[in-house]
Amino acid sequence: MCLNIIAMLYSGDKRLFQFGTGGRHYLMTLCRLNKITNPSPGARYYHELLQEDESLKKTWLAWTQDEARRRLGFCCWVRV
DSSP, X not given: OHHHHHHHHTSSOHHHHHHHHXXXXXXXXXXXXXXXXXXXXXXXXXXXXXXXXXXXXXXXXXXXXXXXXXXXHHHHHHHO
């Protein structure tokens, strides 16, 4: 979806530009509704998880999910 929006925005065609702008707004609305653009808890949160006897696997999974969410939000913000 991101690549389609970028192609429409930079195609030079006014009609495609308008579709691309609508797609960009739709994509950012989806990001906001799914809380993708919310701030991440930070390193201290994950350190506290390890101190609370959470397993390393659970902490790693939580961090990777948070990092994937942050990177998706950043991609949507920068690219679109």
